[in-house]
Amino acid sequence: MDNKIVTLWENDTNNSATQDNLDYEMDTNSDSAQNNGNGKSAVRIPVAVRVQHASKTYGAGPEVLKNLSMTIEKGTIYSLLGSSGCGKTTLLSCIVGIRKLDSGEISVFGGEPGSRESGIPGKRVGFMPQENSLYNDFSINESMQYFAALYDMSGHDLRESRDFLVKFLDLPDPERSIGTLSGGQKRRVSLALSLIHSPELLILDPTVGIDPLLRENIWNHLLSLVAKKNTTVIITTHYTEEARPSNKIGLMRGGRLITESSPQELLAQHETNSLENIVLKLCKNDSMDIDNPHVQNRRISAIATITSIGKITYRKFSSAGSIQYKPYESTTSFQRIKALVGKNYVVMTRNLILLLFMMIVPATQVLVICLAIGNDPKPMWMGVVNHELNYTSCPILDPASKQGEGCDVENLSCKFLAEIPTDTIYLRDYATDELARDAVKAGKVWGFFTFPKNWSDNLYERASAAGTIENETLRGSYVKMEMDYSNKQISYAIKSEIYDAFEIFLKDVLVKCGFYEGLAESPIQYVDPVYGTDDTDFKEFISPGVLVAIMLFFPLCSTAVSYIWDKKQGTLERSMVAGVQSWEIMASLLLTEGVVVVIQCIFSFSIILYLFNIEILGSTSLAVGITLLMGLGGVSMGQC
Ligand SMILES: Nc1ncnc2c1ncn2[C@@H]1O[C@H](COP(=O)(O)OP(=O)(O)OP(=O)(O)O)[C@@H](O)[C@H]1O
Incomplete structure (x- = not known):
C-alpha cells in the first residue's frame, strides 16, 4: 500500500447514466504509469470491492469481523486465507449483500451491495457457497436452466455455456438428477452454476472436495477469465500453496486482516519459497502480538494512518479522465418471478x-x-325402570299400538316411550333403579327413566286439573331421568329427543281427551329461523x-x-x-x-x-x- 495513493473518483453527474460507479486505486509503480498532476506517475486501477472498517457480530456472540479493511482491484484474483472460523464466509456474505455489517462500509463496483448501482446481488456476481446449495430433485440441466433464467440468459448463451462447463468440469450427463451425484460431482455442479453467466465478480467459497487435477484446471480457467474477460475473483482456500497464482493474498485471523499483499511480495519479504511457511509464521507472530499492547497500539495507529491517507487523497473524479463503461442492466422482477x-x-x-x-x-x-363428528349421534341406549307396569316391559312399545283411539289414559308411560324415535334412542328395561344405575356406570346405557307407580293417573290429573292439583299428585307425575353427562354432545342429543317426544305424546293425550293441545307446549315459542333450519x-x-x-x-x-x-x-x-x-x-x-x-x-x-x-x-x-x-x-x- 505504501507506493499507492488511494483515489476515489466521483461520477460526472452529466454522464452518470453511461458510467460505472467504480472507484480507482492509483498504482504509482506501474510501467505504464501516467502523470497524475502532482508529480507522481500513476495507473488508475479500478477497484471492484472495497471494504472499510467492517465489523460484524452474530447476536450476543463475539465479534466475527473486527475493523477489517481490504481492497480488491478489478480483473484480479484475490485469495482469502485464514483458519476455520476466522470470518471468511461472513465477510463474503456481506460482500454479496446477503448479510449486513454492524458498522463499516462495503462498496462493490462503486455501490453498496443491495443498491442499484452495484448490481449486487444480481447477475454481476457468481457465487459458489460453502455448502453445495443445489436442488437434489433437479437434474444438472434443470439447475442450469433455473439460474440462466434468473440471469435472463438467452437459450443460445445457455447451451454454449452449459456445453463448455460440462466438458471443462467433467460433469456427468446433464440429465442426471443431482441427488444421484457423488460429493465431488456436486461440488463441480455448484461451481458450474456460479460460472454459467460469466459474471464480472466471481466468489468461490471454498474449493474443497475437488480433486487436485481439476483444481489446477480451475485455477487455469480463473486466470484465463481474468485475462480475457477482466473478471474479478475472490476465492477462499485452505490450500495455501494453491494461492500462488493469485494477484493478492489476504490473510485473516480472528476477524482481522493481518496481511494483504501479492504472493511475490510476501515471498520476497520473508525470503522463502513457501507460502505455507509464511502463513504459519504470520499467524504465530500474530498470536504473540495479540497479547502485546504496544504492538496492538501500533497496529491500530497503522490502520488509522492508512485510513487517513485514504481520506486525504480521495479526490473528485473528472469526466475528462473517466473510462466509459456500459450502463449496468439488472434483470427485472418479472424475469426473476418467471424463473x-x-x-x-x-x-x-x-x-x-x-x-x-x-x-x-x-x-x-x-x-x-x-x-365422524358432523352427524347426530346414534344409537344412544337408555334404560327404563317402569314402576307403573310392575317392572315389566311395555306391551305397546310396538309402534302400531301408538294409534289407539279415544281418551285412553292407561299406561301412558308406554305411549310416551313409543314416541321416542327408535332410530336414535334404543330402550332397555331394568327391574330396579339400582340395576339401571349400574348399567349407566358400566357404560351400557347413557341414562335411565324412572316412571313412578300411577304415573298415568297423576299425569292426567295434572294436565286436566291444574290449579287444584295436590303436591303428591304433582310429584307422582314426574318422570325422573338419571343421566351420564360425561359426553356433552350425547347427553344434549338425548335431552332434545326426549323433550320433543314428550311434547308430541302429551299433545296427543290432551287432544284425545278433549283438552287444548297448546297446554303441552312450552311458553317459549321458536318461530321461523332467520338463518338455517330448526333442525340444522x-x-x-x-x-x-x-x-x-x-x-x-x-x-x-x-x-x-x-x-x-x-x-x-x-x-x-x-x-x-x-x-x-x-x-x-x-x-x-x-x-x-x-x-x-x-x-x-x-x-x-x-x-x-x-x-x-x-x-x-x-x-x-x-x-x-x-x-x-x-x-x-x-x-x-x-x-x-
Ligand atoms: N449464522 C451464524 N450465527 C451465529 N454465528 C455464526 C453464524 N455464522 C457464522 N458464525 C460464527 O462466526 C464465526 C465465523 O464464521 P465463518 O463461517 O465466517 O468462518 P470461516 O472463516 O468461513 O470458516 P470456515 O473456513 O470453516 O468456513 C464462527 O465462529 C462461526 O461460528
Whole structure:
C-alpha cells in the first residue's frame, strides 16, 4: 500500500447514466504509469470491492469481523486465507449483500451491495457457497436452466455455456438428477452454476472436495477469465500453496486482516519459497502480538494512518479522465418471478403423488370431519325402570299400538316411550333403579327413566286439573331421568329427543281427551329461523369453520416446509445472491401454490355441496372468495 495513493473518483453527474460507479486505486509503480498532476506517475486501477472498517457480530456472540479493511482491484484474483472460523464466509456474505455489517462500509463496483448501482446481488456476481446449495430433485440441466433464467440468459448463451462447463468440469450427463451425484460431482455442479453467466465478480467459497487435477484446471480457467474477460475473483482456500497464482493474498485471523499483499511480495519479504511457511509464521507472530499492547497500539495507529491517507487523497473524479463503461442492466422482477415460477413448477411436479395428496387433503379432512363428528349421534341406549307396569316391559312399545283411539289414559308411560324415535334412542328395561344405575356406570346405557307407580293417573290429573292439583299428585307425575353427562354432545342429543317426544305424546293425550293441545307446549315459542333450519345438523355448523381452518393451515404448512427446506439446503441463499428478493419469492409462490389452493377449494366445495348437501345461504362467490383468500393467506404466512 505504501507506493499507492488511494483515489476515489466521483461520477460526472452529466454522464452518470453511461458510467460505472467504480472507484480507482492509483498504482504509482506501474510501467505504464501516467502523470497524475502532482508529480507522481500513476495507473488508475479500478477497484471492484472495497471494504472499510467492517465489523460484524452474530447476536450476543463475539465479534466475527473486527475493523477489517481490504481492497480488491478489478480483473484480479484475490485469495482469502485464514483458519476455520476466522470470518471468511461472513465477510463474503456481506460482500454479496446477503448479510449486513454492524458498522463499516462495503462498496462493490462503486455501490453498496443491495443498491442499484452495484448490481449486487444480481447477475454481476457468481457465487459458489460453502455448502453445495443445489436442488437434489433437479437434474444438472434443470439447475442450469433455473439460474440462466434468473440471469435472463438467452437459450443460445445457455447451451454454449452449459456445453463448455460440462466438458471443462467433467460433469456427468446433464440429465442426471443431482441427488444421484457423488460429493465431488456436486461440488463441480455448484461451481458450474456460479460460472454459467460469466459474471464480472466471481466468489468461490471454498474449493474443497475437488480433486487436485481439476483444481489446477480451475485455477487455469480463473486466470484465463481474468485475462480475457477482466473478471474479478475472490476465492477462499485452505490450500495455501494453491494461492500462488493469485494477484493478492489476504490473510485473516480472528476477524482481522493481518496481511494483504501479492504472493511475490510476501515471498520476497520473508525470503522463502513457501507460502505455507509464511502463513504459519504470520499467524504465530500474530498470536504473540495479540497479547502485546504496544504492538496492538501500533497496529491500530497503522490502520488509522492508512485510513487517513485514504481520506486525504480521495479526490473528485473528472469526466475528462473517466473510462466509459456500459450502463449496468439488472434483470427485472418479472424475469426473476418467471424463473422462480418455473422452478416451483418443477419442484411441485417432481413428486406428483405428494402434489395430488396436497390437493385432496382439505377435501378429505372436511369429508372425515363431517362423517365422524358432523352427524347426530346414534344409537344412544337408555334404560327404563317402569314402576307403573310392575317392572315389566311395555306391551305397546310396538309402534302400531301408538294409534289407539279415544281418551285412553292407561299406561301412558308406554305411549310416551313409543314416541321416542327408535332410530336414535334404543330402550332397555331394568327391574330396579339400582340395576339401571349400574348399567349407566358400566357404560351400557347413557341414562335411565324412572316412571313412578300411577304415573298415568297423576299425569292426567295434572294436565286436566291444574290449579287444584295436590303436591303428591304433582310429584307422582314426574318422570325422573338419571343421566351420564360425561359426553356433552350425547347427553344434549338425548335431552332434545326426549323433550320433543314428550311434547308430541302429551299433545296427543290432551287432544284425545278433549283438552287444548297448546297446554303441552312450552311458553317459549321458536318461530321461523332467520338463518338455517330448526333442525340444522352439526355438520352444517362445523363444515365452514373446518374448511377455512384447513385452507389456511395446509398451504401454510406446505409453503413453510418448502421455504425452510430451500433455506436449509442453501438454495434460497444462492437465489438471493442471483438477485432474487423476498417479495419475488412470495409472488412466485402465490402463483404456483395459488393453483393448488384453487384445486383444493374446488374439491372441498364439491364435497360440502354435493356429497353432504350443505346449502350456502349467502353469496356462493363470497364464500368461495373468502376460502381462496384464506388459502393464499396461508401461503403468505408460510413464508414469514
Ligand atoms: N449464522 C451464524 N450465527 C451465529 N454465528 C455464526 C453464524 N455464522 C457464522 N458464525 C460464527 O462466526 C464465526 C465465523 O464464521 P465463518 O463461517 O465466517 O468462518 P470461516 O472463516 O468461513 O470458516 P470456515 O473456513 O470453516 O468456513 C464462527 O465462529 C462461526 O461460528
